[in-house]
Amino acid sequence: MARLNGMRNRKRAKARRRVGSASLCYRCNVDREREARRLATTYVWWQEAATTLANPRKLLCQILRYGRPEDYVAAEEIWGKEMFRQVLIEARPGEIDPKSAHFWRLHFGLPALERPAAAQYDPRTPPAPKLSQRLD
Numbered sequence: 001m002a003r004l005n006g007m008r009n010r011k012r013a014k015a016r017r018r019v020g021s022a023s024l025c026y027r028c029n030v031d032r033e034r035e036a037r038r039l040a041t042t043y044v045w046w047q048e049a050a051t052t053l054a055n056p057r058k059l060l061c062q063i064l065r066y067g068r069p070e071d072y073v074a075a076e077e078i079w080g081k082e083m084f085r086q087v088l089i090e091a092r093p094g095e096i097d098p099k100s101a102h103f104w105r106l107h108f109g110l111p112a113l114e115r116p117a118a119a120q121y122d123p124r125t126p127p128a129p130k131l132s133q134r135l136d
Contacts, residue, residue: 032078039063039075060087061095064104084108 036056040049043062052059056079063075064084076084085108088096096104098113105112 035074036078039071039078042071043067056083057087057090058095060084061091064088064091065096065100081108085110 036053037049040052040056040059043066044052044059060075060079060083063072064087067075084104088101088104088108089110091101102112
């Protein structure tokens with residue numbers, strides 16, 4: 001039994017080393033131009049990479065919405081954390097889903113967005129006319 005535990009511990013240690021080294025590979029000397037093109041073709045596949053990279057706002061919104069952690073790290077090294085923060089602040093409704101927007105607002109220390117209050121039922125309000133009455 002002791003031998004099995006020793007093998008398990010070695011496997012866990014080896015797995016930990018692999019996980020740690022995966023995040024470091026994006027901090028090495030990465031060809032930023034090639035990495036930016038890869039991100040553009042991955043996250044904004046419907047248009048040319050050159051068009052996307054001329055104005056990376058849509059690309060950064062897509063990364064905030066759908067991005068993998070290693071792609072976020074790579075993009076942050078290329079464009080910087082402040083650019084992501086600006087994109088998040090200036091995002092139009094629907095560009096970033098509410099769950100992702102909430103996560104990134106917490107990440108950047110921004111205040112949460114206020115949701116519009118749900119319409120309250122008021123019994124004094126007359127009901128909307130039926131479709132058959134609107135057509136007449």
